Amino acid sequence: MKIDHDIAGWLEDGGHRLDVRIYFEDTDFSGVVYHARYLHFLERGRSDFLRLKGIGHRQLAAGEFGAPMAFAVRRMEIDFLRPARIDDVVSVKTRTRQLGGARILLDQKILRGEELLLEANVKVAVISPDGKPMRMPERVLDVLAPQSGG
Template sequence: MIHEFPVRVYYEDTDMGGIVYYANYLRFIERARSDWVRSLGIDQNAMREQDGIVFVVRRLEAEYLLPAKFDDDLVVRTTVKSVTGVRLTMMQDVLRGEDLLFQAEVLVVCVTDGGLPARLPANIRRQIH
């Protein structure tokens, strides 16, 4: 399963040199993950309100390969690497055309509203297997 999310680089995303500020890649991939979850028909507000659980990033490993610049059209490509009862690992690539600019491996888990670990809901595991 591959999910693609378009991103336009705005002036506010860049540093003084017109290059995307490094932390903004994390914003881009977060938006893409949220859009991917929504595209699966998963209502994160209902998950929190009804089940008392939310997704959180437990670990993220990122590599910055090439700079993105003001007014670039980018695509964030999200793919599932692995899923278990408690962990979801995704690869997220940021591309400009065919050029790979940024790559991250993201480990997502669920926690209760009290911050305790929780299993990923079965319906979600089934959808992404």
């Protein structure tokens, strides 16, 4: 799997960072990011975190880590703390908090510089192609295990 690190962000401090520019399409009439757009930024952060860890969605679906599988967001809790605005560059930070046999708990943050704009706790389920819960392959567990670091 070829990875373009320039657009996939980078791994740092046991997690992942992806910088995103806020465009007109991301905002409401006042130039403030529309709340639903944050879901897109968080998804990109999770996907690129996996990608840089060597776990591509296509490879998961093809069964390259064991049986064919996918990840699906099961639950998400979001605190919107401050707004991002058009032309801002924000950082989406993603880290594994906890792994279970069939789930991953992730902590995600969106920051503008050092200013915290959003915090999200995400529960991701591991599912088979027919949508049923399944156990995560050992190789995936090893790669996604939480690491220490700030």
